[in-house]
Amino acid sequence: MIEKVFVAGVGMIPFTKPGASEPYDLMGAAAARLALADAGLGYGSVQQAFAGYVYGDSTCGQKALYRVGMSGIPLVNVNNNCSTGSSALFLARQAIAAGADCVLALGFEQMAPGALTSVFKDRPSPFAEFDVVTDALVGLPELPLALRYFGGAGLAHMRRYGTGLDSFAKIRAKASRHAANNPLALFRKVVSEREVLDAPVLWPGVMTRLMACPPTCGAAAALLVSEGFAARNGLRREVFIAAQAMTTDRPSTFESGDMMRLVGYDMARDAALQVYAQAGIGPEDLDVVELHDCFAHNELISYEALGLCPEGGAAGFIADGDNTYGGKVVTNPSGGLLCKGHPLGATGLAQCFELTQQLRGSAGLRQVEGARIGLQHNLGLGGACVVTLYQAA
Numbered sequence: 001m002i003e004k005v006f007v008a009g010v011g012m013i014p015f016t017k018p019g020a021s022e023p024y025d026l027m028g029a030a031a032a033r034l035a036l037a038d039a040g041l042g043y044g045s046v047q048q049a050f051a052g053y054v055y056g057d058s059t060c061g062q063k064a065l066y067r068v069g070m071s072g073i074p075l076v077n078v079n080n081n082c083s084t085g086s087s088a089l090f091l092a093r094q095a096i097a098a099g100a101d102c103v104l105a106l107g108f109e110q111m112a113p114g115a116l117t118s119v120f121k122d123r124p125s126p127f128a129e130f131d132v133v134t135d136a137l138v139g140l141p142e143l144p145l146a147l148r149y150f151g152g153a154g155l156a157h158m159r160r161y162g163t164g165l166d167s168f169a170k171i172r173a174k175a176s177r178h179a180a181n182n183p184l185a186l187f188r189k190v191v192s193e194r195e196v197l198d199a200p201v202l203w204p205g206v207m208t209r210l211m212a213c214p215p216t217c218g219a220a221a222a223l224l225v226s227e228g229f230a231a232r233n234g235l236r237r238e239v240f241i242a243a244q245a246m247t248t249d250r251p252s253t254f255e256s257g258d259m260m261r262l263v264g265y266d267m268a269r270d271a272a273l274q275v276y277a278q279a280g281i282g283p284e285d286l287d288v289v290e291l292h293d294c295f296a297h298n299e300l301i302s303y304e305a306l307g308l309c310p311e312g313g314a315a316g317f318i319a320d321g322d323n324t325y326g327g328k329v330v331t332n333p334s335g336g337l338l339c340k341g342h343p344l345g346a347t348g349l350a351q352c353f354e355l356t357q358q359l360r361g362s363a364g365l366r367q368v369e370g371a372r373i374g375l376q377h378n379l380g381l382g383g384a385c386v387v388t389l390y391q392a393a
Contacts, residue, residue: 004240005096006230007390009039009223012353015186015341018113021217024056028064028108031219031346035104036068039223039235043069046223047100052078052088052107053345055119064108064219078345081380082294085220085348090246090386092224101229107350108219109343115144116215126382129254133262143203146294149381151207152259154297158206161312165205168296169196170318172210172338175293178324179335181365186216186341211296216341220349222356239359242373243278243389245271253383260301267385268305268377275387276307281373283307286329288358288368290351291377293336298379303331306377306387325368333358333366348378348386359392 011034013027021027028051036043046069051061061077080087085107092105118125125131127145135141138152157163173193179185191210199208230237247267254262276282283306291306293299300314308329309317322328334340334354337347355374357363376388 003227005093006225006227006235006237007222007239007241007352007356008225008230008235009035009037009041010221010353010356011035011038012184012220012350013218014184015216015218015343017186018111018215018217021110024053024060024108024110025064025067027110027217027219028106029067031108031221032065032068032104032106035221035223041102041223041235044071045102046071046073046104047102048073048095049075049104049106050078050088050091051075052084052348053109054079054081054084055109055111055344061106064106080384081382082292082342082344083348083378083380083384083386084345086351086376086378086386086388087246087348087384089222089348089352089388090244092222093241093244096224096226101226103224104221105224105349106219106221107346107348109345110217111215111343113215116146130262130381133254134259137257137259147202147207147212149259149263150295150297151203153263153301154295155206156259157297157301157314161315163300163315165197166193167300167315167318168207168211169193171293171296171299172196174324175332175336175338178333178366179339182335182340185335185339186214187335187339207295207297213294213337213342216343218341218343218346218350220346220353222349222352237393239356239390240393241388242391243275244387245274245278246384246386247271249383263298263381264379264383264385265301265305267383268302268379268387271385271387272306272377275389279389286373286375287371288333288355288374289329289331289377290334290336290354290374291331292379293332293338294342296338299331299336302377306375330368333363333368348376351376351378355390359390
């Protein structure tokens with residue numbers, strides 16, 4: 001029988017705008033030190049490490065962690081697009097399941113201003129097939145790719161279910177109210193639904209600027225340990241990973257002619273179903289969720305993919321306030337990617353940080369009362385989706 005995997009320590013630094021952060025190695029080292037301090041361990045106790053980032057040269061993980069210690073341990077660099085941080089977490093959990101006792105997952109990103117673009121122009125793009133489908137279903141080649149992908153998915157939901165633009169505006173306004181209580185979030189200003197709708201238009205009738213997450217710099221880390229190691233060393237055992245799944249694309253991504261499936265609806269649904277089955281629970285048992293809201297449109301779609309509401313029911317779920325405090329399940333109490341920020345390599349571990357604080361009961365003004373079960377959803381196009389279920393011990 002595999003021992004429980006406990007989250008012994010978490011660390012996160014304040015997220016900032018591009019140009020306002022320290023270099024990636026200093027950010028990563030700072031987050032790692034915070035996670036170790038939270039656990040009450042030195043770097044010498046770490047047996048393996050996984051470092052996640054998207055925009056960086058090979059072995060950036062070593063550059064960051066060598067500032068913390070040089071103990072000769074295995075250190076693997078991870079790049080899985082926007083799901084990079086949770087992919088590092090997935091590998092760290094697997095290492096514990098395979099027999100390791102103490103493993104560090106680190107994520108960081110030093111981003112540039114503006115929309116995401118491809119770094120390499122002289123070789124095949126991993127998004128070539130995605131672009132073919134998007135060209136056929138959406139057109140508008142003048143728009144940035146990520147905006148076309150997720151805005152196109154939101155538009156598909158609007159056409160299929162009659163969802164209004166106000167639903168996306170409500171999501172962004174909710175995110176701002178949550179982020180106002182998060183001292184580590186990039187955007188902490190509360191905005192109204194009307195202010196979201198009146199923001200500069202990125203795609204008429206589909207998206208305003210406030211419905212898209214900002215490029216962000218930051219770092220976060222988590223220290224995972226085996227149950228036996230935690231007991232032997234007197235480590236905190238308040239939160240453990242009860243289930244976890246990683247999925248990638250299936251043929252339906254490209255063959256369905258559906259922008260929602262192109263941006264990972266099926267990956268998210270399949271990963272969530274695996275996690276619910278592993279843990280023996282259902283979405284109705286969740287208290288708090290940190291999900292991948294790179295655009296307000298993806299948050300809405302993810303409600304349905306994760307089973308938080310029925311397919312086609314997201315607009316009602318939002319209108320009834322079931323996605324926030326006092327409703328059925330609090331989504332993105334951190335402010336999410338929309339307001340906390342989205343440093344690609346750090347995002348999944350920032351979600352882990354938030355859910356760990358929630359299940360410890362130490363989230364301050366963001367605390368979800370009585371939170372015992374939390375779900376994490378982190379998506380990367382290209383593609384990979386990691387869903388992780390945490391429980392309070």
